[in-house]
Amino acid sequence: MFVTKSFRYSFIFLLSLTVFGCSEQAELDIRPAQSVHVDTLTLEPSTLRLTTELPGRITAFKEAEVRPQITGIIQSRLYQEGGYVEAGDVLFQIDPTTYQSTVNSAEAQLNKALSSQQIAQKEVKRYANLLKKKLTSQQLYDEADSTYLQAKAEVAIRQAELDYANIELSYTQIKAPISGQAGFSLVSEGSLLTAGQSDYITTIIQTDNVYVDMKQSSVSLYKLQQEFRTMINQRPIVPVSITLEDGTTYNEEGRLEFADTQVEGSTGTVTLRAIIPNPDNALLAGMYVRAYISMPEARDYLVIPQSSVVRSQSGIPSVYVVNQDNIIVKKTIVLSNEVGNGWVVKEGLEAGDKVVLNNLMNVKNNLSVIIDSDKKSNQKSDTEDSIKSDNSVSNSPEQD
Incomplete structure (x- = not known):
């Protein structure tokens, strides 16, 4: 009996707590939400x-690999490594002795041929006069004329040999093919050079202007071309500026030169090339930069x-x-x-x-x-x- 009453009181107490909790929840639910x-x-x-940013790499505007065109021993180097050279300046002197001898021999052979030509020419003139007076036969005149023509041909041959010998002699002076900064010499006095060798002996790089080669996806290139489609007949100048690897802005502005005509199959990109002035030679071949191609307007x-x-x-x-x-x-x-x-x-x-x-x-x-x-x-x-x-x-x- 006591247990029954205790259970009843406990049940009533719990029921009251439940009703109280539900009333509190109901009050929370009807509160207005905060705005x-x-x-x-x-x-x-x-x-x-707008501009398009692309990674780029500096390449030389012109670069020449200097190689010998004849075989010989280097006598001297005539340029300052790292210095500026003009096109036609002599960089190396090869021993010219044997080539000068060949020239002398070719000159002698030419003089001999010229002498023979003069004799043959005089003889053909004599036969021509005799033939007019009917004092000689046509056959003898034809033979004299043939001898003269052969002498003229011999002169031409000897002249060509002399010209070739002079060309080879001129090759003993290895000259700069372009103007620019000359690189390190890879040979020294006494080195043997051979005609047609694969190894170059120095390089010359022209850096007054440099190229910036960039990679652009073919789809993005198409979109870029569409931006300029209204100016297609004007061949618009597309400005290009660059920043160096440390974020420094280069103070010279260039222009976009051309886009490659083929897409690289492995990457789906097209190479773009811009030309940038480089009056102080601050940009060196091989440097990585960020290039910015400006939109037309x-x-x-x-x-x-x-x-x-x-x-x-x-x-x-x-x-x-x-x-x-x-x-x-x-x-x-x-x-x-x-x-x-x-x-x-x-x-x-x-x-x-x-x-x-x-x-x-x-x-x-x-x-x-x-x-x-x-x-x-x-x-x-x-x-x-x-x-x-x-x-x-x-x-x-x-x-x-």
Whole structure:
């Protein structure tokens, strides 16, 4: 009996606690949800001149590998290693003794042939006079004329031999084929050189201008060409600027020269080549740089802060926009280029859209919000800002 009463009292106590807890939960459920406060950015177009950023490598404008054209012993080196040489300057002198002897012999043979030609010429003239007076036969005249023609041919042969001997003699002076900076000498006095050897003996590099070779995907190149399609008949000058490996901006601006006509099958890229002035020889062949290809003109673009972009699990970018009724609308966007701390929006937004800047973890689609502050994006400006392109993998929001 005592146990029954105790159980009854315990049951009544627990029931009262349950009813009290339910009443508290009901009170919590009927409390109004707190409004989410956000800051927004009203989009307005910014005038920018976009650039495409590509990795590049410096190559020499002209580079000549100097090799001997005859066999001989080097007598002397006549240039300063690392110095500037003009086209035609003598770099090395090969011992000319044997080649001078060949020239002398060819001259003697030519003089002998000239003497024979003169004799044959006089003889054919005599036979011609005798033939007019009918004092000789036609056969003897023809033989004299043939001898004269053979003598003329012999003179031509000996002249060609002399010319060739003089050419070989001139090759004993190894001259600079182009103007530029001469490299290290790979031979010294007394070294034996052979005609047609594969090893070069020095190099000359012309560096007043240098090339910048870049790699661009074929799809991106097509898009770049479309930017210039309205200027195709004008052969537009495409400006190219570069920065060095440490981020230093090079103070000379170049231009895009051409694009290769074939796509590399293994990488799907096309080689672009630009020419950059290098008056101080600051750019050396083999250096790696970042090249920036400017678009043909400044245009209006919508730019949003990078912090306002959210991405799905698959990496698709989107932003939250507040409509006229202060309701959140999630919009999927297509990003283009990076501008400082912002992205250029290619598709998905329009001028006047209010993009949510903060409290992104607490907002969702169709949620009513309160705008604490609203600011406008940059006004239109004639200033042409250089930007980083999405062609750089590290900066690219999407792949072509």
